[in-house]
Amino acid sequence: xxxxxxxxxxxxxxxxxxxxxxxxxxxNAIVKxxxxxxxxxxxxxxxxxxxxxxxxxxxxxxxxxxGRPEMLAERAYAPWPDMxxxxxxxxxxxxxxxxxxxxxxxxxxxxTLQYELNYTNVLYMLDxxxxxxxxxxxxxxxxxxxxxxxxxxxxxxxxxxxxxxAIGEGEELLLEILDLVRANRGAPRQDxxxxxxxxxxxxxxxLYHVEYSLDGTVAAVTPTTPEAPAxxxxxxxxxxxxxxxxxVVPLLESVHDRAAIEIQRGCTEGCRFCQAGMIYxxxxxxxxxxxxxxxxxxxxxxxxxxxxxxxxASSDYSEIEPLxxxxxxxxxxxxxxxxxxxxxxxxxxxxxxxxVQATRKTGLTFAPEAGSERLRAVINKNVTEEDLLQTAEAxxxxxxxxxxxxxxxxxxxxxxxxxxxxxxLVRRVHAVGRKHRGKRTEVxxxxxxxxxxxxxxxxxxxxxxxxxxxxxxxxxxSRLRGRGLQFSWxxxxxxxxxxxxxxxxxxLGAVIEGAYRAGARFDAWAEHFRPELWQQxxxxxxxxxHWYASRPRDLSEVLPWEHLDVGVDxxxxxxxxxxxxxxxxxxxxxxxCHRCGVLRAFAAERxxxxxxxxxxx
Amino acid sequence: MPVSPHADQPNPVSRLRVTFSVHGAACYVSHLDQTRAxxxxxxxxxxxxxYSHGFNxxxxxxxxxxxxxxxxxxxxxxxLFFDAWVDPHELSRRLPSELHPGFTVHSxxxxxxxxxxxxxxxxAADYTVRFLEPPPADxxxxxxxxxAAESLPFTRLRQDKASxxxxxxxxxxxxxxxxxxxxxxxxxxxxxxxxxxxxDDVVAALGIEPLATRAVRTGLVLAEGRTVG
Numbered sequence: 001x002x003x004x005x006x007x008x009x010x011x012x013x014x015x016x017x018x019x020x021x022x023x024x025x026x027x028n029a030i031v032k033x034x035x036x037x038x039x040x041x042x043x044x045x046x047x048x049x050x051x052x053x054x055x056x057x058x059x060x061x062x063x064x065x066x067g068r069p070e071m072l073a074e075r076a077y078a079p080w081p082d083m084x085x086x087x088x089x090x091x092x093x094x095x096x097x098x099x100x101x102x103x104x105x106x107x108x109x110x111x112t113l114q115y116e117l118n119y120t121n122v123l124y125m126l127d128x129x130x131x132x133x134x135x136x137x138x139x140x141x142x143x144x145x146x147x148x149x150x151x152x153x154x155x156x157x158x159x160x161x162x163x164x165x166a167i168g169e170g171e172e173l174l175l176e177i178l179d180l181v182r183a184n185r186g187a188p189r190q191d192x193x194x195x196x197x198x199x200x201x202x203x204x205x206x207l208y209h210v211e212y213s214l215d216g217t218v219a220a221v222t223p224t225t226p227e228a229p230a231x232x233x234x235x236x237x238x239x240x241x242x243x244x245x246x247x248v249v250p251l252l253e254s255v256h257d258r259a260a261i262e263i264q265r266g267c268t269e270g271c272r273f274c275q276a277g278m279i280y281x282x283x284x285x286x287x288x289x290x291x292x293x294x295x296x297x298x299x300x301x302x303x304x305x306x307x308x309x310x311x312x313a314s315s316d317y318s319e320i321e322p323l324x325x326x327x328x329x330x331x332x333x334x335x336x337x338x339x340x341x342x343x344x345x346x347x348x349x350x351x352x353x354x355x356v357q358a359t360r361k362t363g364l365t366f367a368p369e370a371g372s373e374r375l376r377a378v379i380n381k382n383v384t385e386e387d388l389l390q391t392a393e394a395x396x397x398x399x400x401x402x403x404x405x406x407x408x409x410x411x412x413x414x415x416x417x418x419x420x421x422x423x424x425l426v427r428r429v430h431a432v433g434r435k436h437r438g439k440r441t442e443v444x445x446x447x448x449x450x451x452x453x454x455x456x457x458x459x460x461x462x463x464x465x466x467x468x469x470x471x472x473x474x475x476x477x478s479r480l481r482g483r484g485l486q487f488s489w490x491x492x493x494x495x496x497x498x499x500x501x502x503x504x505x506x507x508l509g510a511v512i513e514g515a516y517r518a519g520a521r522f523d524a525w526a527e528h529f530r531p532e533l534w535q536q537x538x539x540x541x542x543x544x545x546h547w548y549a550s551r552p553r554d555l556s557e558v559l560p561w562e563h564l565d566v567g568v569d570x571x572x573x574x575x576x577x578x579x580x581x582x583x584x585x586x587x588x589x590x591x592x593c594h595r596c597g598v599l600r601a602f603a604a605e606r607x608x609x610x611x612x613x614x615x616x617x
Numbered sequence: 618m619p620v621s622p623h624a625d626q627p628n629p630v631s632r633l634r635v636t637f638s639v640h641g642a643a644c645y646v647s648h649l650d651q652t653r654a655x656x657x658x659x660x661x662x663x664x665x666x667x668y669s670h671g672f673n674x675x676x677x678x679x680x681x682x683x684x685x686x687x688x689x690x691x692x693x694x695x696x697l698f699f700d701a702w703v704d705p706h707e708l709s710r711r712l713p714s715e716l717h718p719g720f721t722v723h724s725x726x727x728x729x730x731x732x733x734x735x736x737x738x739x740x741a742a743d744y745t746v747r748f749l750e751p752p753p754a755d756x757x758x759x760x761x762x763x764x765a766a767e768s769l770p771f772t773r774l775r776q777d778k779a780s781x782x783x784x785x786x787x788x789x790x791x792x793x794x795x796x797x798x799x800x801x802x803x804x805x806x807x808x809x810x811x812x813x814x815x816x817d818d819v820v821a822a823l824g825i826e827p828l829a830t831r832a833v834r835t836g837l838v839l840a841e842g843r844t845v846g
Contacts, residue, residue, distance in 0.1 A: 006641075011749070013645055014687045014828055020650065025642030027657070027717055251646045251654055251717065303657025303715075334660075335668055335676075 001034075004092055004100040012086040020252035021049035022083060024097030027249040028301065030062070031098045032072040039182045041065055041073045041174075042096050042106040042143070046113070046121035047524065049077040053248065054256040056310060057149065058112050061170055063244045071178055074098040074106075075248070078121040081521065081528070084128055094128035103129035106143045107181050110174070111162075113149040116501035117494060117524035119158060122147075123516040126161070133513065135163045135206055140189045144181060148174070152203075153234070153279050154454040154561035157501050159205035160509035163189070164196050166203075167564055168234025171241050173201045197228040201235035203564065204228060210506050210560075216547065218505055218558045233565040233601060234279070238608040240265060240286045245297035249304070258339070259304040263291055263323070264311035268589045268615055271369070272380045272580050273411065275453035276312055278573075279566045281598040282606075283316075283590075283615035288323040295327060299336060307331075308339045315344035315352060316590070318615070324355045342367070345383040350394035363402035363444070364395050370411055371422030377583045378413050380576070385425065392429045396436035403429060403443050408450040409472050409489070410464030412580065419472045422447070423479035430484060444486040447476060449495040454503055454561045455568065457576035460553040463499040466492040493531050497523065499549035505560035508548070510541040569597030593617050629667035629677060629698035632730050633705050635712075636723045639690040643719025648683030654717045655695065661715040664708070667698040681837055682739045682808060685815060692836040696728060696735045739808050741789055741838035744816040746802040750829045759823045760791050760802070771822055773815075784822055787814035802830075805838070 006023075013019035034040065043062055045052025052058065058075070065073035074096035079087060087094065093102040103109050109131070111122050123133050126145070132138050135145065147158065148166035155165045166173045176199050184192045197204040207228035211219040223230060243261050266283035267276065286294075295307055307327075311317060327338055338356040343349035345366045353364055368388055369381045376383060395403055407422050426445045433441030449469050452461045473489045480487040501508060514537030522528035538545045553559065555574060562570070572595065579586060586594055593599070599606065599616055606614060643651060656676045659666045668674040677698035684690050697708075705725040712722050753759065763769065763785075771784035790805035806814040816832035 010831075014831075019687060020642070020646035023642035023645050025717075025719065027654075249657065251642060251650050251719070253650055253653070257653075300661060300663075303660035305656075305660065335674060 001105050002102045004095045012090050016083045028246050029248050030066040037072045038070045039178045040106045041108045042076050042103050043073050044076045044111045046078050046118040050254045052077040053250045053254040056260050059244050059247045093130050109143045109145050111147045113147050113151040116498045119512050120516040120520045124521045156506045156560045157504040157508035159506045164204045167201050167232050169236050171237045173235045194227040203232045218560050221563045231563050231565050238605040239613050240284050243294035245294050246301045249302050258306035258308050259298045259302050260308040260310050262310045264317050267312035270586050272457040275456050278455050278568050288319045292326050305335050306337050313342050314340040315349045345387050345391050347390050347394040364400050365404040367406035369408050371425050372418045375418045377585050378580045380585050392432040396433040401437050401440045405445045407447045409447045410450045410469045412461045442484045446488045448490045451499045455566050457573045462552045463549045496549050500545045504548050511537045514540050567598045567601035572596045631699040631702045632728045633697050634726045634728045635695050638721045641719045644689040658716040665700040667700045679735050681735045688832050690834040738839040742808045743836040744804045744832045744834050746816050747831045
């Protein structure tokens with residue numbers, strides 16, 4: 001056991017940027033006595049403190065585990081490289097915020113994985129903790145190293161490093177894993193893993209053998225032991241559990257410096273590029289009365305003056321209008337404001353935004369995603385130009401000066417004409433604004449680069465040729481000049497890596513490790529991203545980054561993540577893929593079921609709850 | 618034009634001055650983060666903190682003078698404005714349960730609403746500097762030399778920006794003291810609109826690496842000779 005004395009830290013804190021990242025001691029942090037619990041979990045976020053403390057998923061798990069008297073959960077984040085170096089110089093292992101125990105002292109170290117460009121930080125954190133990187137090098141004397149989170153739906157590139165991976169929603173699954181660890185204290189690691197593999201939703205990568213075809217594609221993924229199932233179906237909770245109302249409140253300002261409550265999980269719109277829309281099915285809403293009560297507790301327990309109402313599509317929440325009316329009536333006199341992410345492109349959304357933004361009208365954000373009607377049909381973003389112009393009319397008419405529009409470049413079948421259409425659309429929105437707001441009118445357009453993701457209808461699509469994307473960025477840049485117009489875009493270098501890691505197989509473990517050993521970390525941060533390290537790591541492993549990122553995949557190909565089942569049938573994804581190529585749309589599934597497979601996969605869960613809680617018809 | 622819903626709100630009716638210390642984790646965040654921690658504590662208590670008018674209302678809280686990140690404070694001051702009368706004793710009694718443990722309240726006093734802004738009253742600050750490594754043997758001589766100098770041209774480096782100024786007039790007092798067997802450097806440094814000296818500046822001017830020392834702000838000197846601390 002090693003607890004790092006605060007006095008030791010105080011010798012290095014003055015030497016690093018933003019030392020408040022490393023002190024712990026936050027309001028509502030839960031500090032338990034280590035001797036009173038049977039299982040100890042370190043919850044790790046493989047990015048900076050300010051990012052990690054804003055993650056609601058980790059906050060939910062922290063709350064649940066600490067709610068169990070026989071368990072404790074503490075938090076750790078990736079130290080910025082200045083602190084990483086300072087820790088190594090001072091020979092201080094990576095420690096948790098609550099009690100400053102070294103990560104190696106915990107029974108379980110769990111990472112949440114939300115973004116492929118955080119992968120090297122997992123190795124960085126294990127290394128700083130003095131824990132061997134490979135699962136195969138760790139026996140029962142080391143903590144069990146586990147992962148969960150949205151990118152684990154293709155966990156393969158990290159298969160070498162994790163002992164087990166929790167597929168799906170962690171609320172119940174994590175507690176089952178911790179119970180198992182408790183019951184098997186001291187058991188040989190391989191025995192524990194074989195038992196863990198029998199928990200539904202647990203994927204033990206080391207118990208599977210991957211065969212490759214001569215062309216380099218996966219031939220088969222097969223269990224090597226009877227305990228491991230051939231397919232691992234994600235876990236879900238039948239309905240959203242109680243909202244976290246006593247979250248950790250950091251002293252240091254975090255990226256989302258506000259309270260957060262999940263009002264809805266999942267999305268019914270069925271955009272074909274969107275991984276969240278596929279992997280978080282079915283849609284479950286939190287009843288409005290429960291939201292209002294939880295917000296009351298949240299505000300009293302945190303002192304925040306802003307609450308984010310989180311969902312993938314705010315405007316789709318069945319009772320959004322009465323909910324906002326209730327919240328603002330109750331809390332606006334106390335100087336509380338509410339934020340709504342992901343508003344649908346329609347006048348109703350402007351009305352909702354008006355309800356929550358009575359004072360400040362800084363800007364409204366909408367995501368038409370593509371410029372032309374044709375391309376929006378391909379991606380199943382069911383928004384017409386008319387919708388957008390009416391939305392602009394409503395927003396500028398209601399007093400907003402600025403509209404932000406999100407687009408993607410490099411979408412399947414995209415042509416220069418589609419890109420010209422973005423510029424036309426932006427200019428038309430601007431013209432609407434001029435009528436109402438005159439010279440104050442602003443339109444900010446931003447274009448990210450589309451990255452095909454596993455478990456979506458576009459999982460077979462290649463990443464667009466990045467030279468073409470860059471040319472189109474320049475095209476838009478030249479077309480979106482002038483007073484009140486602003487254009488921003490994402491750099492393509494990290495896109496290529498994200499696309500390769502996102503749809504990679506197990507062989508990329510050597511690449512991730514090679515890049516990390518050469519110094520790659522914080523790849524999501526422009527100031528730290530070093531593409532040359534990745535190029536070297538790919539070639540050292542004899543692999544081609546473009547083969548992973550930019551190759552069209554055949555429908556007959558075995559995809560490396562197909563043994564991980566999100567409940568959405570392959571047949572549904574194929575049908576959606578084919579419809580996209582024909583330019584056919586699929587309506588929102590609240591209007592009618594498209595048989596994606598989720599209802600069949602989770603029939604048992606659905607029986608547990610009243611009809612109508614899931615937004616499936 | 619959108620109309621602020623708070624435009625018709627009355628002006629604050631109560632102003633309280635809090636004397637407090639800052640320690641532990643709270644020393645390692647910026648004064649903006651510290652201020653936010655106070656606002657959250659007051660909101661958790663449900664106290665009627667006043668907000669500024671306008672389209673972007675913010676809580677009316679006024680810190681005497683920010684502490685540098687990494688420096689703890691033993692006698693700091695801030696003013697709070699409320700929309701209703703708040704009993705200073707009640708505030709003093711209730712704050713500890715909701716205030717971040719990195720802050721300790723020493724006293725709360727009622728201040729006339731029209732008293733001058735707190736930051737404008739600060740003229741100097743007192744610090745004690747601890748030496749984490751044995752200081753140079755001739756430290757006393759160096760301090761003497763510093764005080765005897767007519768002027769001390771000094772260049773302060775902060776995030777690639779260098780500013781040069783005369784440090785000497787900003788040092789009001791510098792003295793070595795023994796405290797519980799430990800040698801400390803006690804400083805009184807000018808703190809005002811024309812400029813301020815930081816303890817690190819003096820330590821550097823003495824030829825000592827500032828990272829080998831730790832400064833604590835022990836008090837503030839207010840205009841008209843009033844001293845806190």
